[in-house]
Amino acid sequence: MSLADFDSMKRIVNEAILEFNKQDFERSYQLCVELMDQIPLQFLSGLSDVFLIKGLVQLHKGFPDEGKENLKKAGVLFPQNSQIPALLGFQYAQNGDFKKAYEKLRIAEKAKTDNPVIKDLRDYLYRLEKDRIPGVFFNSIPKSGTLSIWGALYRGLGVPKIFITNNVKSFKYEIIDPEQAKKVVRGNCVAQGHVAATNLNLFLLEKVGVRKVVVHVRDPRQAMLSWIHYIESLYVAGSFLVLDYPLCDNYFSLTCEEQIHCEEYFSKSFEKKIDQHIEHYYPMLIQWLSGWINAHENPKCSLKIKFTYFENFKSNPENFYTQVLSFFDIDRSEFDMTDSNLQRKSHFRSGAVNEFRSILTPAQLERLNIMTPDRIFDRFQWRK
Numbered sequence: 093m094s095l096a097d098f099d100s101m102k103r104i105v106n107e108a109i110l111e112f113n114k115q116d117f118e119r120s121y122q123l124c125v126e127l128m129d130q131i132p133l134q135f136l137s138g139l140s141d142v143f144l145i146k147g148l149v150q151l152h153k154g155f156p157d158e159g160k161e162n163l164k165k166a167g168v169l170f171p172q173n174s175q176i177p178a179l180l181g182f183q184y185a186q187n188g189d190f191k192k193a194y195e196k197l198r199i200a201e202k203a204k205t206d207n208p209v210i211k212d213l214r215d216y217l218y219r220l221e222k223d224r225i226p227g228v229f230f231n232s233i234p235k236s237g238t239l240s241i242w243g244a245l246y247r248g249l250g251v252p253k254i255f256i257t258n259n260v261k262s263f264k265y266e267i268i269d270p271e272q273a274k275k276v277v278r279g280n281c282v283a284q285g286h287v288a289a290t291n292l293n294l295f296l297l298e299k300v301g302v303r304k305v306v307v308h309v310r311d312p313r314q315a316m317l318s319w320i321h322y323i324e325s326l327y328v329a330g331s332f333l334v335l336d337y338p339l340c341d342n343y344f345s346l347t348c349e350e351q352i353h354c355e356e357y358f359s360k361s362f363e364k365k366i367d368q369h370i371e372h373y374y375p376m377l378i379q380w381l382s383g384w385i386n387a388h389e390n391p392k393c394s395l396k397i398k399f400t401y402f403e404n405f406k407s408n409p410e411n412f413y414t415q416v417l418s419f420f421d422i423d424r425s426e427f428d429m430t431d432s433n434l435q436r437k438s439h440f441r442s443g444a445v446n447e448f449r450s451i452l453t454p455a456q457l458e459r460l461n462i463m464t465p466d467r468i469f470d471r472f473q474w475r476k
Contacts, residue, residue: 093464101127136270143461148179155259156183178213185217186252186281193217219250226420227276229256229283232308233380234263235318236402238284244413246282248428256283264289264376268296277301289383298394305395306416307384310402311474313378313448313460320362320369322466327358337372366456374463381468394472401472403445 094308108123138200142216147162160183181196194217200210232238246253254275255264263286276283277300287293297305323335329345338344339357346354357368388397398419405412410429449457461476 100260101130104130110397137170137173140166140173142166143169144173144176144179151183156187159183174200174207174279175209176200177203178207178209181213182216182252185213185220188275188278190217190221201464205428216250220252223252223426225249225251225422225426227279227281227283227302227435228416228420228422229285229302230277230416231256231285231305231408233310233312233315233377234286235315235322235403236308236310237335238286238308241405241433242282242284245416247429248413249282249422249426250428252281254281254283256285257287264336265379266293268293268298270300273300273302280282286380288380289387293450294393294395299457303394303396304398304420306398306400306419307388308402308405309381309384311445311448311472312374312381312464312468313447313457314402315377315451316369316374316460317366317448317451322364322366324358327353337376339368341385363456366452370456370459370463374460378464378468381472382465385467385471406445 093132104123104127108120108127111118111123143162143166147166149159150156150162151159158178163176163180163183166173167180170176175197178200181193181200184190184196193213197210197213197217200207200213204210226250230238230242230245232241242253254272256268256272256276258269259266266285266287268285268287272283273296275281280361335343335351339340339351339354342356343351343354357365361366384397384399385394387393388399398415400412400416413427413429414424417424452460468474
């Protein structure tokens with residue numbers, strides 16, 4: 093479409109609004125019909141796809157309200173796409189609004205009956221209403237295969253995925269969202285977080301009635317190295333990233349734009365980048381692990397905690413998932429193992445277990461070993 097076409101359509105829109113404000117609704121309606129006749133169907137379909145993709149990305153990143161709004165806009169622009177109401181139906185079902193979920197299912201079925209997404213929604217609603225299973229709370233240290241495991245669990249069980257926290261982009265400040273935690277208590281969902289075992293988080297979990305949590309751990313030395321590679325990949329891809337720990341000495345005095353493109357850090361050698369993270373990021377991992385050990389050993393903590401290990405997940409995934417399901421009293425037959433494969437898109441880079449031993453300098457490794465309490469090495473059987 094040319095700029096002249098857009099100018100012409102804009103004039104029609106302005107005139108339609110003017111007539112509407114004058115309460116000449118018939119004329120306003122005629123102008124709208126005239127406008128729609130000028131817009132190619134292919135253009136509306138393409139514009140709808142833009143909102144659809146944006147909405148799906150927002151849903152994936154844990155912004156359900158924004159994601160749903162963009163799906164709705166996509167549906168308004170191109171109602172012929174039966175996938176859109178079906179996807180909205182999934183969102184309503186995940187929030188327990190079955191009435192709206194079925195409304196969206198009927199709309200999708202009218203548009204097209206053979207869309208596989210529609211069948212998935214139909215099966216999904218049946219499962220949620222007829223075959224309730226206990227809620228799963230999977231809590232992990234960052235860079236431990238979280239997305240792969242979480243994805244396999246909710247897909248394999250055929251239930252919704254939810255974020256159990258306020259979803260700030262920092263595991264250091266994640267706080268349990270009581271309303272989300274209540275969904276775990278009701279069952280039929282898999283919740284994920286990087287929640288620290290703070291007094292507040294433990295209190296909120298106990299208050300709403302969450303009784304069990306899997307705490308998934310990884311050798312913090314390797315988790316730190318994977319995190320460094322991860323933020324490097326974000327920088328190369330041009331993604332926005334503002335951290336809650338300093339990448340350089342004057343990090344917190346920089347503007348947000350300068351933090352996102354922290355040239356002082358990203359121009360350093362990889363060895364110097366590791367040094368920066370040993371100083372400022374590694375202590376956060378140690379604090380996280382120590383907190384959950386304390387909670388596990390505290391007889392006054394009512395939360396039943398099961399530690400799982402990245403190393404076991406890598407070496408024997410079938411046994412790994414079986415242990416998780418058993419902990420939550422879920423029959424193995426409820427789980428589709430074909431959805432637990434590791435080839436799906438995730439944040440996996442290499443998935444290495446001991447890569448850090450060949451990357452860190454002897455001095456860096458010694459420093460990390462000194463910073464790591466013996467109780468962490470002993471509890472999780474990691475070698476110095």
